[in-house]
C-alpha cells in the first residue's frame with residue numbers, strides 16, 4: 001500500500017531561520033513559503049533529491065503544531081509522509097485494521113494540491129504519519 005517517502009516534516013518556531021540554515025548553511029534548494037490556512041501552517045519544501053524536507057511553522061491561533069512546539073520549543077521531527085495510490089482505499093484498509101485516522105476521515109488538500117490524511121502516532125510507534133495520494 002505504501003509507496004515512496006514523499007517528505008519528512010520538521011516543525012520549527014522560526015521559519016525564516018530554518019530556511020536560512022537549510023539554504024545558506026546546508027546549501028539546499030528551498031521553495032518559496034506557502035501559507036496553508038486550512039492546515040494552520042506555513043510551509044517550505046527543501047529538495048534533497050530522493051525526497052523532500054517540509055519545514056512547518058505555526059499559522060494562526062489554533063495551529064495543530066502549536067502544542068508540538070510547546071513540547072519541543074527548538075523544533076523537531078513532526079511527521080513522515082508516504083505516498084499511496086488510492087487514499088480512500090488506504091483509509092478504509094487502515095480503519096479496518098484498527099488504525100486511527102485523525103479527524104473525520106475525509107481527506108484534506110495538502111501542500112501539493114493532493115488529498116492527504118493523518119494517522120495517529122500512537123498506532124505507529126510514536127510517529128505521526130501523513131498519507132498523500134500521488
Ligand code: CO
Nearest residue numbers: 009054081130
Ligand atoms: Co507533510
